[in-house]
Amino acid sequence: MQGITFPGDRTAVLKDFPRPEPGPGEAVVRVKASGMCGSDLHFYRGTVSFGGGADTIQGHEPCGVVDAVGPGVTPDTATVGDRVMVHHYWGCDACAHCRTGWPQMCDRENGHTVSITTHGGHAPYLVVPARTLLPLPDALSYEAGAAIGCGTGTAWGGIRRLGDIGGTTLVVMGQGPVGLSGTMFASALGARVVAVDVKDARLERARAFGASEVINSAQADLAETIADLTGGRGADVILETSGVAGADALTILGKWGRACFIGLPGEVSFRTEQQYKKQWTLMTSWTMSTVEQARCADFAVEHRLPVDDLYTHRWSLGQAAEAYRWFDEQADGKGVFVL
Structure with a gap:
């Protein structure tokens, strides 16, 4: 063979x-x-x-x-x-x-x-x-x-790590195959899904998989747009699948927010003195x-x-x-x- x-x-x-x-x-x-x-x-x-x-x-x-x-x-x-x-x-x-x-x-x-x-x-x-x-x-x-x-199971694993997402505003960073899967699952679980990518074609597909709103982060200010969509509160939950948007994710995560980082290679960093009052829960997931x-x-x-x-x-x-x-x-x- x-x-x-x-x-x-x-x-x-x-x-x-x-x-x-x-x-x-x-x-x-x-x-x-x-x-x-x-x-x-x-x-x-x-x-x-x-x-x-x-x-x-x-x-x-x-x-x-x-x-x-x-x-x-x-x-x-x-x-x-x-x-x-x-x-x-x-x-x-x-x-x-x-x-x-x-x-x-x-x-x-x-x-x-x-x-x-x-x-x-x-x-x-x-x-x-x-x-x-x-x-x-x-x-x-x-x-x-x-x-x-x-790929699709990896998105499921990240969603399961995040816990109860029904009724939340959940941002999926990246709308490649893993991100689209995350959008699909989160929508089916009752979240309001905001899909983020830099390619309009992928964002159009995200709508078909259940995204309520889409944002081209190469054309719009991500933090301002999320603030507008959430009344200034920020995202309740984030699933980062792109591996390159860790810094952006932390700019839009609201108080008591939860974020799961599954994109590779990925880099996430923050200063505790600047963020500790937000009471975040940050996590990773492996398939x-x-x-x-x-x-x-x-x-x-x-x-x-x-x-x-x-x-x-x-x-x-x-x-x-x-x-x-x-x-x-x-x-x-x-x-x-x-x-």
Whole structure:
């Protein structure tokens, strides 16, 4: 089979790999959809020095059908033919974080991540520990399951960290795929969502995903506009997804405000003596747990959310070079490889 690799020089290359076979406790997934995530670009551009590389299949948003299971995999864990999402991390299974569904936070530092320390989903087949598989609801497409596996699930994780947002004015900074997902979830949860970006096309899409107001922060004074929209109180809640608007976020957060920063690389700083009277709660969020990934999928079904509409481009594996050239421009929406 062929899989997409990144040499690290802004190229995407198809290479031949053996079709994987499941070992003890493992399952092989026949990949039906594999999403393109913004964090792919760190490896595509060669701006990070860990993981991935020319000999590792990329893609950490896989979704598909169980094709084979290895020894010791019980039917309640995985069965051939199951429609599944993949939680793309696994750890020791023994520490408190692993036991509560957070293997990416494994205390024993022996965790693995799809497409970083092991082969990913930009290929026809993927082998993973069977315990990382989660049921894909029948009402969701494989493309939706792929998005929930990372980008959309990351937005859900941030929203869940923020707590009760119903009735609040919530500002989503950045309207790329993660930001649009945050806008979609926050609107469905009853928040008044103000979408912020520097591109009008993305802001128009934000309206379709439930934003009540949109602000082009390259054309309007963000602090003044938020003050006008809130009667001078500022934002109740902020979800920062762009990774470049941390400073702007703190200029618009009101008293008792809550902000969650999930955009990378991201930088947030403030002087306590200038801000302590505002009684803020500032936090970060790292994707989501296995439990929350399943909840995210169920929530999307229950509220009939248009997760598929996050994608503006669908590609075949043979179009890998063209697909990542397009994605590297960061000018449009989300892409997915459909197999």
